[in-house]
Amino acid sequence: MGRLDDAAICRLRIWDNCVKRTPRCRWIEVNNTVHDFFMGDRSHPLTDKIHLMLSKLGMRLKLAGYEPKTELVVHNVHEEEKEDALFTHGEKLAIAFGLISTSHGTTIRIVKNLRVCTDCHEATKIISKIVSREIIVRDSSRFHLFKDGKCSCNDYW
Structure with a gap:
């Protein structure tokens, strides 16, 4: 509702009261090793290659028509910082890792413990088309098969 200062105060109260939420995490398995990613994560040994x-x-993505859904970022920061925050969501990090770690044509499979956000859903559809790969994301609600710029959920999840 545009009350970003109130949202920040609420987050501080939650922090002060030691309320914990389930961290958002994404996993991808490559060569029998599970790799996990969090938003903004830079701890992976291949982080430079992932971010490249x-x-x-x-x-x-931008050439293909992707528009970041910056309204999803609830922090009071500049538009460019919101785009950066969206682009370092764990799903996108996991997809980038999958692309650099597997051969062309290999299906990328990601599991996440919460529901996929609308920005990542839209971006993944476009990524599947521009890299000519199938990307399967298992979120807390269902499996999403992204292929040729479309998702098996028909954008209903």
């Missing part, structure tokens, strides 16, 4: 792939994807 993300920047390449970012350019291609």
Whole structure:
């Protein structure tokens, strides 16, 4: 509702009262090893290569018509920072890792413990088309098969 200052105060109260929420996490298995990613994560040994792939994807996504859903970012920051925050969501990090770690044509499979956000859903549809890969995301509600710019859920999830 545009009350970002009130939202920030509420988050501080939650923090002060030690309320914990389930962290958002995404997993991808490559070569029998599970790799997990969190929003803004830079702890992976291949983080530089992952972020390089993300920047390449970012350019291609924008050319393909991707518009970041910055209204999803509830922090009171500049529009460019909101776009950066969206682009380092764990799903996108996991997809970038999958792209640099598997051969062309290999299906990328990601599992996440919460529901996929609308921005990641839209971006993943476009990514599946521009990289010619199937991407399967299992979220808390269902399986999503992204292929040729479409999702098996028909945008209903």
